[in-house]
């Protein structure tokens with residue numbers, strides 16, 4: 001169990017992480033989501049004792065990270081896959097890790113096989129690894145000591161689509177066996193498929209949390225698309241209930257949950273020919289909740305000035 005309580009990290013006048021609290025439970029994958037610079041890495045660095053907290057604390061299994069004996073046997077950490085010694089081979093990195101943790105050398109072979117780094121690749125220096133290979137080595141290193149908690153910062157970074165799917169399966173299986181996983185990403189679709197719980201962070205603050213369903217429900221959903229056999233009667237019924245609606249395609253986008261629109265149509269005996277939630281709800285919600293921290297506004301991008309080729 002990871003417990004974060006009132007965690008704040010200031011850099012001078014700048015508050016990188018602002019009074020956040022959450023727990024990550026055994027048997028679950030928690031997705032830590034937020035745009036660039038939201039405070040995810042800073043939070044994870046504090047968790048593993050690399051950055052001191054300004055206020056608040058983090059405990060893992062009831063202990064501060066630096067009080068955990070032989071921490072690699074309990075907490076697997078991957079913060080920066082490129083932070084390994086570039087002159088060592090992947091095999092050497094894992095061998096040193098295994099020696100430090102007092103593990104049998106067979107563990108190195110097991111981990112290399114798990115992350116699909118073959119014999120030739122494992123004997124190559126890390127400086128010659130692709131980003132995806134570094135990420136695989138980082139995951140192998142995090143899992144080396146068979147820990148019960150995993151803290152992974154953007155582990156899917158650099159993995160190809162098959163690699164991302166492989167990692168999802170790996171982490172899901174790990175959590176199903178009772179492990180605790182905290183996994184950061186700035187990409188919603190990377191985590192929404194495996195995260196049991198999601199934490200959305202923007203400008204150092206947690207702006208939303210819960211399961212995918214809870215997040216959507218908490219935001220009132222993204223609305224409903226509905227088409228009736230007789231749209232005029234549907235409009236009259238919606239107006240009577242004070243439910244706002246805008247024309248879309250053959251029907252309307254309605255500011256209510258599908259179940260409520262369905263109930264209304266049954267009450268008023270209005271035949272519906274289409275009823276569905278507005279798609280892309282979670283993505284919209286994510287962008288909306290973190291909108292003041294987004295950097296990308298293409299509207300002001302000037303047209304290219306170079307002569308057309």
Ligand SMILES: Nc1ncnc2c1ncn2[C@@H]1O[C@H](COP(=O)(O)OP(=O)(O)OP(=O)(O)O)[C@@H](O)[C@H]1O
Pocket residue numbers: 011014016034035036037038039040041042043185186
């Ligand atoms: N040592 C530091 N000194 C000053 N500011 C820092 C320091 N470390 C982090 N920050 C700032 O804190 C904020 C949060 O950074 P952090 O790396 O935690 O974001 P992040 O959510 O992990 O972003 P990304 O998705 O881009 O990795 C950023 O504005 C960053 O510039």
